[in-house]
Amino acid sequence: MSRWRVALLVARKDLAIEWRSRVVLDQVLPFAGVTMVLFAFALDSDAVLERVAPGLVWLAVLFSLLVLVQRAFAVEAADGALDALRVAGVDPMSIYWGKGLSLALQLLVLEALLLAAAVVLYGAEVPAEGVVLLVTTSITATPGLAAVGTLYGGLAAGFTGRETLLPLLVLPAVAPVLIGATRAVESALGTAGAATSDGWPWVGLLTVFAVAFGVGGSLAFGPLIDE
Amino acid sequence: MDAAPDPEHEHPARPVVELTDAVALLGPYPALAGATIRVDPGEIVLLRGPNGAGKTTLLRVCAGLVPLSRGEGRVLGHDLRTERAAVRPRVGLLGHSNGLYGDLTVRENVRFWGALVGATGDEIDAALERMAVGGRLAEVPARKLSAGQRRRTALACLVARRAQLWLLDEPHAGLDAAGRDQLDDTLRAAVAAGATIVVASHELERAGSLATRTVDVVAGQVRSVA
Amino acid sequence: MTTTDLDAGTPARTSAPRGTGTRATRVLGIATVVAMAWLVAFGLGFSPADRDQEESVRILYVHVPTIWIAYLAFVVTAISSGCYLFGRKKSLGFDRVAGASAEIGVVFMAVTLIVGALWGRLTWGVFWQWDARLTTTALLFVTYIGYLAVRRLGGSHHQRAKRSAVLGLLAVLEIPLVHWSVRLWRSLHQEATVLRTDGDISMDGLMLFSLFVGVIAFTLLYVWLLLHRSRTMFLEDLIEDRGLDQALAARRAEAEEVRP
Numbered sequence: 001m002s003r004w005r006v007a008l009l010v011a012r013k014d015l016a017i018e019w020r021s022r023v024v025l026d027q028v029l030p031f032a033g034v035t036m037v038l039f040a041f042a043l044d045s046d047a048v049l050e051r052v053a054p055g056l057v058w059l060a061v062l063f064s065l066l067v068l069v070q071r072a073f074a075v076e077a078a079d080g081a082l083d084a085l086r087v088a089g090v091d092p093m094s095i096y097w098g099k100g101l102s103l104a105l106q107l108l109v110l111e112a113l114l115l116a117a118a119v120v121l122y123g124a125e126v127p128a129e130g131v132v133l134l135v136t137t138s139i140t141a142t143p144g145l146a147a148v149g150t151l152y153g154g155l156a157a158g159f160t161g162r163e164t165l166l167p168l169l170v171l172p173a174v175a176p177v178l179i180g181a182t183r184a185v186e187s188a189l190g191t192a193g194a195a196t197s198d199g200w201p202w203v204g205l206l207t208v209f210a211v212a213f214g215v216g217g218s219l220a221f222g223p224l225i226d227e
Numbered sequence: 228m229d230a231a232p233d234p235e236h237e238h239p240a241r242p243v244v245e246l247t248d249a250v251a252l253l254g255p256y257p258a259l260a261g262a263t264i265r266v267d268p269g270e271i272v273l274l275r276g277p278n279g280a281g282k283t284t285l286l287r288v289c290a291g292l293v294p295l296s297r298g299e300g301r302v303l304g305h306d307l308r309t310e311r312a313a314v315r316p317r318v319g320l321l322g323h324s325n326g327l328y329g330d331l332t333v334r335e336n337v338r339f340w341g342a343l344v345g346a347t348g349d350e351i352d353a354a355l356e357r358m359a360v361g362g363r364l365a366e367v368p369a370r371k372l373s374a375g376q377r378r379r380t381a382l383a384c385l386v387a388r389r390a391q392l393w394l395l396d397e398p399h400a401g402l403d404a405a406g407r408d409q410l411d412d413t414l415r416a417a418v419a420a421g422a423t424i425v426v427a428s429h430e431l432e433r434a435g436s437l438a439t440r441t442v443d444v445v446a447g448q449v450r451s452v453a
Numbered sequence: 454m455t456t457t458d459l460d461a462g463t464p465a466r467t468s469a470p471r472g473t474g475t476r477a478t479r480v481l482g483i484a485t486v487v488a489m490a491w492l493v494a495f496g497l498g499f500s501p502a503d504r505d506q507e508e509s510v511r512i513l514y515v516h517v518p519t520i521w522i523a524y525l526a527f528v529v530t531a532i533s534s535g536c537y538l539f540g541r542k543k544s545l546g547f548d549r550v551a552g553a554s555a556e557i558g559v560v561f562m563a564v565t566l567i568v569g570a571l572w573g574r575l576t577w578g579v580f581w582q583w584d585a586r587l588t589t590t591a592l593l594f595v596t597y598i599g600y601l602a603v604r605r606l607g608g609s610h611h612q613r614a615k616r617s618a619v620l621g622l623l624a625v626l627e628i629p630l631v632h633w634s635v636r637l638w639r640s641l642h643q644e645a646t647v648l649r650t651d652g653d654i655s656m657d658g659l660m661l662f663s664l665f666v667g668v669i670a671f672t673l674l675y676v677w678l679l680l681h682r683s684r685t686m687f688l689e690d691l692i693e694d695r696g697l698d699q700a701l702a703a704r705r706a707e708a709e710e711v712r713p
Contacts, residue, residue, distance in 0.1 A: 084326025
């Protein structure tokens with residue numbers, strides 16, 4: 001059985017669990033939504049909100065990422081399933097790719113909805129020429145987030161009661177994604193007069209980040225979850 | 228003993244487990260201190276002994292999880308010193324947790340494990356039936372099951388992923404009388420279908436009637452019982 | 454996993470060192486004190502005030518050496534992590550050096566950030582500037598605090614060593630990414646004065662010399678701390694192992710009682 005097939009099985013299993021339990025739909029999405037509303041309370045100015053809308057979207061994505069990662073590994077830890085996978089000799093790299101893939105898909109859905117929320121709540125506008133950049137940004141930023149989240153989620157999963165470790169490890173590591181994705185979306189939306197073409201170098205940064213942490217995570221995940 | 232005589236047991240086949248003077252460490256502590264044991268195909272071997280005698284470590288060594296520091300060992304034909312990774316997929320180790328996903332149904336759990344080795348739908352159905360979690364029970368989410376049903380679902384996962392050697396650590400713990408009876412029936416069914424089982428248990432009476440052979444584990448060593 | 458959890462094995466267990474000092478560290482300690490006194494003399498006394506920054510330039514004699522040593526410490530952490538992970542012996546000595554170095558690096562970086570903020574207030578009028586080097590440093594600071602938190606997660610010594618070694622190497626992956634992104638984001642900061650390649654060194658000779666003294670003093674301090682800290686870590690591991698031995702002995706005695 002090839003690595004990819006096992007990874008796809010793991011991803012499908014994770015998505016089936018999410019579909020069945022509806023935790024993302026019932027809890028993570030409302031959480032992300034309320035975060036967006038609270039940002040508005042804190043900033044309290046239509047002009048400012050429109051200016052910072054891209055950053056707020058990605059900030060809400062990062063917070064939701066933490067919740068999603070915790071959930072993805074709570075499912076494994078509840079009855080020792082991750083241990084069972086390891087004991088059965090299932091390749092850690094496949095587990096990493098599978099869980100990362102499922103996380104990435106959930107993040108993509110979340111990003112689309114949060115962007116829609118920004119349009120509704122913050123008055124952000126999506127010009128036609130920015131759509132390609134917007135979609136590309138999302139597609140390049142998400143694997144990086146999923147790679148970091150899955151990696152450190154797996155590390156923290158082995159230690160019940162140390163869940164506070166996850167944000168401490170994840171947030172500094174994904175800072176480049178927050179910076180890059182925010183600037184790229186600003187360019188796509190034309191926020192504060194940014195040109196669409198300015199966004200592409202940031203997409204380059206996001207791609208390098210995703211590749212670096214994808215490779216690093218694939219190699220590091222096994223040793224980190226191994227006993 | 229009411230276990231059906233296994234035809235394979237009559238001919239001395241290649242042993243499933245063969246440890247010779249095995250030493251394994253938990254940290255610096257020799258949990259196994261020169262254990263020698265041989266398990267033939269189709270056996271149900273009961274390990275008995277006090278807490279801390281090394282029963283669990285013996286199971287974990289056989290599962291390829293704990294390396295041998297000294298001595299020799301082969302499981303299912305693989306050398307434990309050099310081929311532990313090859314041992315793991317063919318061996319099923321069941322400890323206190325069942326490794327089930329509570330939100331998935333019994334069938335989905337079993338299918339996931341089966342799919343990892345490319346098991347067909349028929350194989351999944353057979354696994355469910357053999358461990359008595361088929362029919363309507365198969366469509367119930369795992370978190371709604373009783374302790375016995377969860378244990379049997381975990382065993383069905385072992386069937387589905389074609390584990391040939393089952394290493395069970397206190398499988399009767401936490402089950403009621405009916406659950407224990409059903410567990411024993413399913414274990415016999417598994418052996419009839421070709422599995423070999425090593426059980427570590429405190430429930431001596433219970434496990435003793437199930438086992439085809441009993442050995443004592445004392446201070447990290449194995450002593451045969453006549 | 455190797456046979457024993459401590460490289461020193463049983464002999465060291467019976468004759469654990471009474472302290473972490475040796476003749477070499479004592480000499481090093483004295484040298485550090487002398488160098489620090491020298492730094493105080495030059496930094497606060499002999500070196501002149503800057504024409505623009507005036508007296509506040511003296512802060513740089515601490516700020517610059519500490520940040521350099523902090524980065525050096527993290528490089529040492531990464532190298533030791535690699536030596537542990539890829540070395541055939543899996544020596545816990547490398548793990549302790551990695552941990553000790555990261556701890557010292559975090560402390561030095563904290564000093565850098567605090568002192569730098571004070572200098573910024575005096576020179577720029579603000580405590581903080583969102584420029585590339587400052588922001589990278591702050592993020593690294595948090596990253597290594599995370600690294601130290603992971604070191605305290607528990608498990609056997611080799612589990613700790615493997616986990617933190619992997620993390621120590623991942624942090625190295627993070628540094629260029631963070632730096633690149635923050636740099637792209639904004640680069641208001643003046644170019645590094647000393648490392649400017651056009652040969653136009655804007656610092657006066659005595660100031661440069663004071664800075665040099667600072668680097669020597671803090672390097673000595675770093676090495677001295679590293680030796681002592683990695684040795685105390687060794688002793689901590691020893692204590693943990695002894696506790697485990699006692700627990701196991703107690704447990705075995707218990708098992709004896711249970712047996713008829």
